[in-house]
Amino acid sequence: SKKQSHSTGRLECISAMRRIILSQWINYFSKRAPAHPLLIMLKKTARYTWSPDPIPLCLLVRVDNGCLDRPSHVEASPRIPVDFEGVLTEYAKLDAECFAYRFMLGAWSTSNYSLAGHIIDLESASFVKYRGPYYTSSSTHPHNRFGYEGLGFIKILRQLARIKNIKTKNIQNRFYQKRRAHLGFCFLLLLGVEKNKASVFFSKHRGHVMNVSDQFETLAKKIRAPTTPLNLYKFIPDNPDPTLLNISRLF
Secondary structure: OOOHHHOOOEEEHHHHHHHHHHHHHHHHHOOOOOOOOEEEEEEEEEOOOOOOOOEEEEEEEOOOOOOOOOHHHHHHOOOOOOOHHHHHHHHHHHHHHHHHHOEEOOOOOOOOEOOOOOEOOOOOOEEOOOOOOOEOOOOOOHHHOOOOOHHHHHHHHHHHHHHOOOOOOOHHHHHHHHHHHHHHHHHHHHOOOOHHHHHHHHHHOHHHHHHHHHHHHHHHHHOOOOOOOOEOOOOOOOOOOOHHHOHHHHO
16 A cells, blocks of 8 residues: 555554454454454554543564455456355345444445455454444445445445446346345354354245244334434444334344
């Protein structure tokens, strides 16, 4: 990157520690974050507008193993081989798992997701209390809101298809078909069904499970008080807190 802040490998210690904690929690529910095994403190500091005091800097170590291969790499080098159908499937599953386990990235791009379906840069990532359209660093685009990041995945897939000269027809339909099926399976897990038994049950009752899961998603996105602030960086006071209406509590 030509931007100096993106070219040093260094970042503020607070941000690095937050990324480590978030990656641990995301991987507790769903193996969708690169492992962050090590933080190396540096004898350097930097000043930021949000702090009156200098902030310690560090290096954050991430394990690759394919977790850091990004669509932006293919943009720069179109000859890189890509299993497009595999990428589409993993993005659909990731979007379903985000909704099921209530985590979000909040600032998607062709550099923030791996080709294997990992969330890479966790600066804006967060868990949500409920399943309303919350946001973190930006609310400008609906693609950044919880429950609607699939719109961003589809944009990335279409761009990737154009780069690789793959027909873009039906990408959206295929994405949501795979997402719907995987969310149905995740829905059984949310109900407490053991994973091996959930697989058998889902194979026998696929249509019924997905119909109930569809209703769960529709209802879960609607249940919130109209006055509840959707910015996760802001405090939610008790009065507009929609805890009593939150369907997630039922499970």
